[in-house]
């Protein structure tokens with residue numbers, strides 16, 4: 001998903017495309033060079049570069065395969081970024097500290113930018129947590145089901161919450177409030193993107209599009 005999607009309005013339609021078409025796909029009126037009622041808006045991609053994130057939970061396709069996009073079925077891999085964009089992620093061989101490979105993923109902010117004391121200690125917390133015996137292959141074996149990359153992230157988040165005097169999140173609560181809404185957004189965007197690739201544009205009546213996607217934006221600390 002390299003190109004950015006733009007949205008424009010014409011004759012009571014919302015048209016999604018990669019570039020303004022020569023003529024309106026609905027009414028046939030010439031668009032290029034003519035003045036549109038509203039400027040085309042570009043839709044932000046729901047995928048971000050994890051190495052440019054700070055203290056986020058990151059969700060990415062499991063294999064280093066740049067051709068494959070989120071389609072709702074591919075395996076997901078999760079990790080946590082430190083304040084310098086290094087991604088800590090637990091695998092069979094222990095905790096990896098990746099400086100690349102997480103360029104296209106979903107990021108969930110874990111710390112509000114005004115929580116200076118937490119941010120100041122984040123990298124140290126994350127290092128110390130990662131060095132723990134729980135994640136050392138000599139002590140604990142990786143398990144696809146219950147001791148995996150997500151267990152690492154969730155337990156780290158919970159250890160931070162505990163240090164802040166807050167109660168722990170269950171796996172379900174964490175998945176439902178922080179991961180699924182964002183994954184749904186990715187899947188909607190992917191569907192739209194693929195439709196435009198095949199048909200050059202996607203069009204809906206303006207009325208139908210009134211309920212905008214309002215989810216997201218929340219962080220664990222909000």
Ligand SMILES: [Zn+2]
Pocket residue numbers: 010011024025026027028029
């Ligand atoms: Zn039109």
